[in-house]
Amino acid sequence: MFIGQGRRTMPEQSGKVQTVLGLIEPGQLGRTMTHEHLTMTFECSHVPPAPGDEGLAAAPIEMKHLHWLQQNPYSHSENLLLNQEIEAVKEELLCYRKAGGGSIVENTTTGITRNLPVLRKLAKETGVHIIAGAGYYVDVTHSDETRKMTVEKLTDIIVSEVLHGADGTDIRCGVIGEIGTSWPITESEKKVLRATAHAQTQLGCPVIIHPGRNKAAPGEAIRILQEAGGNISKTVMSHLDRTLFDQQELLEFAKMGSYLEYDLFGTEMLNYPFNLDVDMPSDSQRVQALAFLIREGYEDRILIAHDIHTKHRLTKYGGHGFSHILKNIVPKMLSRATEKNLQCTAEDLQDELMKGGKTLQCRV
Numbered sequence: 001m002f003i004g005q006g007r008r009t010m011p012e013q014s015g016k017v018q019t020v021l022g023l024i025e026p027g028q029l030g031r032t033m034t035h036e037h038l039t040m041t042f043e044c045s046h047v048p049p050a051p052g053d054e055g056l057a058a059a060p061i062e063m064k065h066l067h068w069l070q071q072n073p074y075s076h077s078e079n080l081l082l083n084q085e086i087e088a089v090k091e092e093l094l095c096y097r098k099a100g101g102g103s104i105v106e107n108t109t110t111g112i113t114r115n116l117p118v119l120r121k122l123a124k125e126t127g128v129h130i131i132a133g134a135g136y137y138v139d140v141t142h143s144d145e146t147r148k149m150t151v152e153k154l155t156d157i158i159v160s161e162v163l164h165g166a167d168g169t170d171i172r173c174g175v176i177g178e179i180g181t182s183w184p185i186t187e188s189e190k191k192v193l194r195a196t197a198h199a200q201t202q203l204g205c206p207v208i209i210h211p212g213r214n215k216a217a218p219g220e221a222i223r224i225l226q227e228a229g230g231n232i233s234k235t236v237m238s239h240l241d242r243t244l245f246d247q248q249e250l251l252e253f254a255k256m257g258s259y260l261e262y263d264l265f266g267t268e269m270l271n272y273p274f275n276l277d278v279d280m281p282s283d284s285q286r287v288q289a290l291a292f293l294i295r296e297g298y299e300d301r302i303l304i305a306h307d308i309h310t311k312h313r314l315t316k317y318g319g320h321g322f323s324h325i326l327k328n329i330v331p332k333m334l335s336r337a338t339e340k341n342l343q344c345t346a347e348d349l350q351d352e353l354m355k356g357g358k359t360l361q362c363r364v
């Protein structure tokens with residue numbers, strides 16, 4: 001999460017984590033969800049409701065409709081407006097702190113309504129460290145102006161968002177991403193990926209990639225970054241839980257050296273509308289996938305989060321909220337973990353998982 005020694009980083013930034021309230025030491029982060037959204041809009045991904053469901057799709061969110069909403073989250077227009085829930089998100093963050101959470105990486109980039117003043121307010125009012133994301137989401141959200149930009153211009157903008165502040169504010173981003181890619185990756189997205197790599201070279205900061213919904217997408221995005229000089233060991237590949245299922249293909253990808261992020265914890269749905277060939281895993285299956293990666297030696301490369309990006313996943317609407325991993329998933333992992341050398345406690349496991357330790361083996 002920390003900014004490295006880049007050609008353009010200021011000496012005081014180097015080795016520090018840049019939050020929306022300023023620089024902190026990496027040791028101050030605490031348990032960190034590396035892929036969340038606290039305020040954003042997702043209209044770009046609206047899915048028309050099935051014939052006959054138009055009434056449900058337009059109805060206010062109510063208990064009796066929750067199951068439908070959980071199965072069809074992208075067909076309810078109002079559900080896509082997380083930016084209307086600042087107070088509810090603030091309450092959630094206070095609960096997250098009580099549950100042992102310390103920091104959140106807020107992955108909202110240009111195209112899905114990043115709101116840095118709101119992030120700064122939430123950080124001040126809750127004490128949660130919030131790290132904001134620089135750069136651009138997927139092609140359908142690129143403006144004509146963005147599409148016309150050269151790689152050099154895009155690079156300058158991303159660098160400036162980290163060095164000076166973004167969206168006309170003095171609030172600085174601390175990571176680049178989530179950088180959106182579709183499948184196939186479009187020309188405009190390729191330019192943004194190259195600009196991301198160039199900006200990373202100048203800044204030494206972490207990069208987070210949203211891959212297209214195809215098993216070839218993560219590898220292709222990493223290749224483009226690599227060719228443009230990006231630091232893959234400081235790059236996160238998001239959403240692997242809906243993208244790579246075959247164990248051998250997962251290992252092939254893991255060898256490329258990025259962080260491996262399972263960030264859809266809490267999302268369980270029968271039909272994944274963006275790719276009907278995908279069987280969205282359950283949380284238990286996610287835990288099993290992580291156990292497999294740990295057995296294969298990748299425990300230091302795994303990141304986990306919820307990627308909350310719609311209203312229905314907030315506890316206000318019967319969802320799991322930002323504390324689900326700390327309250328439910330970590331104990332589940334603990335119940336399946338054996339430890340090599342030490343007596344393992346819940347505290348040990350949480351520390352290992354959130355800070356990247358080495359001592360645990362899982363027997364899932």
Ligand SMILES: CCC(=O)NCCS(=O)(=O)O
Pocket residue numbers: 042112210239242264274307309
């Ligand atoms: C903006 C949030 C986001 O892109 N989340 C990923 C959703 S999905 O592609 O995994 O369905």
